[in-house]
Amino acid sequence: xxxxxxxxxxxxxxxxxxxxxxxxxxxxxxxxxxxxxxxxxxxxxxxxxxxxxxxxxxxxxxxxxxxxxxxxxxxxxxxxxxxxxxxxxxxxxxxxxxxxxxxxxxxxxxxxxxxxxxxxxxxxxxxxxxxxxxxxxxxxxxxxxxxxxxxxxxxxxxxxxxxxxxxxxxxxxxxxxxxxxxxxxxxx
Amino acid sequence: xxxxxxxxxxxxxxxxxxxxxxxxxxxxxxxxxxxxxxxxxxxxxxxxxxxxxxxxxxxxxxxxxxxxxxxxxxxxxxxxxxxxxxxxxxxxxxxxxxxxxxxxxxxxxxxxxxxxxxxxxxxxxxxxxxxxxxxxxxxxxxxxxxxxxxxxxxxxxxxxxxxxxxxxxxxxxxxxxxxxxxxxxxxxxxxxxxxxxxxxxxxxxxxxxxxxxxxxxxxxxxxxxxxxxxxxxxxxxxxxxxxxxxxxxxxxxxxxxxxxxxxxxxxxxxxxxxxxxxxxxxxxxxxxxxxxxxxxxxxxxxxxxxxxxxxxxxxxx
Numbered sequence: 470x471x472x473x474x475x476x477x478x479x480x481x482x483x484x485x486x487x488x489x490x491x492x493x494x495x496x497x498x499x500x501x502x503x504x505x506x507x508x509x510x511x512x513x514x515x516x517x518x519x520x521x522x523x524x525x526x527x528x529x530x531x532x533x534x535x536x537x538x539x540x541x542x543x544x545x546x547x548x549x550x551x552x553x554x555x556x557x558x559x560x561x562x563x564x565x566x567x568x569x570x571x572x573x574x575x576x577x578x579x580x581x582x583x584x585x586x587x588x589x590x591x592x593x594x595x596x597x598x599x600x601x602x603x604x605x606x607x608x609x610x611x612x613x614x615x616x617x618x619x620x621x622x623x624x625x626x627x628x629x630x631x632x633x634x635x636x637x638x639x640x641x642x643x644x645x646x647x648x649x650x651x652x653x654x655x656x657x
Numbered sequence: 658x659x660x661x662x663x664x665x666x667x668x669x670x671x672x673x674x675x676x677x678x679x680x681x682x683x684x685x686x687x688x689x690x691x692x693x694x695x696x697x698x699x700x701x702x703x704x705x706x707x708x709x710x711x712x713x714x715x716x717x718x719x720x721x722x723x724x725x726x727x728x729x730x731x732x733x734x735x736x737x738x739x740x741x742x743x744x745x746x747x748x749x750x751x752x753x754x755x756x757x758x759x760x761x762x763x764x765x766x767x768x769x770x771x772x773x774x775x776x777x778x779x780x781x782x783x784x785x786x787x788x789x790x791x792x793x794x795x796x797x798x799x800x801x802x803x804x805x806x807x808x809x810x811x812x813x814x815x816x817x818x819x820x821x822x823x824x825x826x827x828x829x830x831x832x833x834x835x836x837x838x839x840x841x842x843x844x845x846x847x848x849x850x851x852x853x854x855x856x857x858x859x860x861x862x863x864x865x866x867x868x869x870x871x872x873x874x875x876x877x878x879x880x881x882x883x884x885x886x887x888x889x890x891x892x893x894x895x896x897x898x899x900x901x902x903x904x905x906x907x908x909x910x911x912x913x914x915x916x917x918x919x920x921x922x923x924x925x926x927x928x929x930x931x932x933x934x935x936x937x938x939x940x941x942x943x944x945x946x947x948x949x950x951x952x953x954x955x956x957x958x959x960x961x962x963x964x965x966x967x968x969x970x971x972x973x974x
Contacts, residue, residue, distance in 0.1 A: 553948075556936070
């Protein structure tokens with residue numbers, strides 16, 4: 470919750486600058502993308518380090534990502550666009566970077582809903598498949614970030630590279646095995 | 658004065674005496690208020706109205722010709738796009754202390770009868786300095802209302818006497834990574850370049866600015882001299898100008914070079930022509946909550962629309 474506390478603190482102490490709505494909007498977007506990236510990094514981290522406990526924080530991290538993304542969307546709709554649905558709908562339909570950002574949020578709704586123990590049991594193997602959508606949503610989020618900056622693409626590029634790295638790791642089928650095991654198996 | 662005769666000009670000669678004195682007053686007052694402020698919506702505007710009385714005039718009574726309130730001094734000087742000092746809005750205010758706006762020379766060249774390199778004070782000599790309140794509309798869909806001090810660009814064009822074949826004027830910003838640390842990064846191609854058609858440059862609204870709110874132009878706003886073309890998006894208003902050239906061909910301006918499908922040469926404020934990624938129909942006036950409709954040519958259509966008669970503004974964006 471630290472990022473939320475930090476934003477509220479800056480609001481109360483007048484430190485959000487000349488365009489506070491834009492500042493809140495952008496920082497919430499940043500924070501949600503960071504949470505989603507860290508969430509996706511958990512499984513590879515476990516694979517590489519063999520540190521199994523880390524998996525326990527994957528769900529809360531993902532839910533925080535969803536929470537901040539929801540706040541990001543609400544800031545856009547309520548504060549930035551003052552709920553002028555005519556403009557919001559036009560943005561979502563006609564501005565590709567908003568379309569993909571909105572899609573990312575919509576994709577994460579079923580993941581947040583099915584994050585409970587009950588749903589994990591009920592969905593069984595399909596749960597894992599469904600939750601691979603997190604990759605798609607995070608990729609769309611990073612693309613949304615890349616697409617909305619004017620010229621300084623440093624941070625969005627970094628986010629995209631990280632996602633590509635994580636995907637390469639997962640696709641190579643190293644799931645569940647630590648690096649020593651992987652290297653071992655290659656020798657044979 | 659041409660090159661060679663570089664006599665050092667005391668800054669009191671460049672800045673009108675009254676402004677100079679008021680700047681000291683501002684420094685004193687802002688320190689006092691800075692120490693006492695803690696309440697209010699934003700500390701940057703010190704409660705909004707009070708700070709507008711800093712400089713000689715009671716700025717709280719000043720309005721634009723459309724009866725709009727001025728954007729507070731604190732916002733005008735803390736929320737800037739000036740990539741030479743970083744790409745964040747607060748970077749220029751934080752980083753631009755490394756810029757040395759005095760002494761400053763400006764080169765006038767290209768096709769004209771009177772080329773030369775001028776010291777700043779000599780460059781602005783033909784200009785009749787006056788107060789002008791203009792709307793500033795950024796291509797990012799935010800806007801301000803700002804009381805500038807400066808003079809018509811035409812005053813210095815007339816002295817240079819451009820040749821008959823000249824159709825464009827090109828401007829360049831200082832290119833010095835020591836003074837402008839953001840130039841270390843290839844976010845844009847340096848130096849920053851902008852241009853105007855000659856008739857746009859000679860238009861009475863087009864202005865070279867040396868001050869804001871009655872004080873010397875702060876570094877983050879483009880010290881010591883910048884361009885303001887109020888009916889165009891803010892990026893046309895090139896800052897910290899070191900050269901001005903008269904050309905027959907249309908110059909390639911920096912943002913057009915960076916992304917020509919998004920930023921054109923003309924960059925006239927136009928609510929009906931969206932940026933490829935976002936709408937230009939509305940804008941957030943800094944300090945206001947709800948977005949307001951954007952006006953054609955930023956509200957200066959009566960004065961400038963005739964410059965573009967017969968042109969398709971969707972093509973010439």
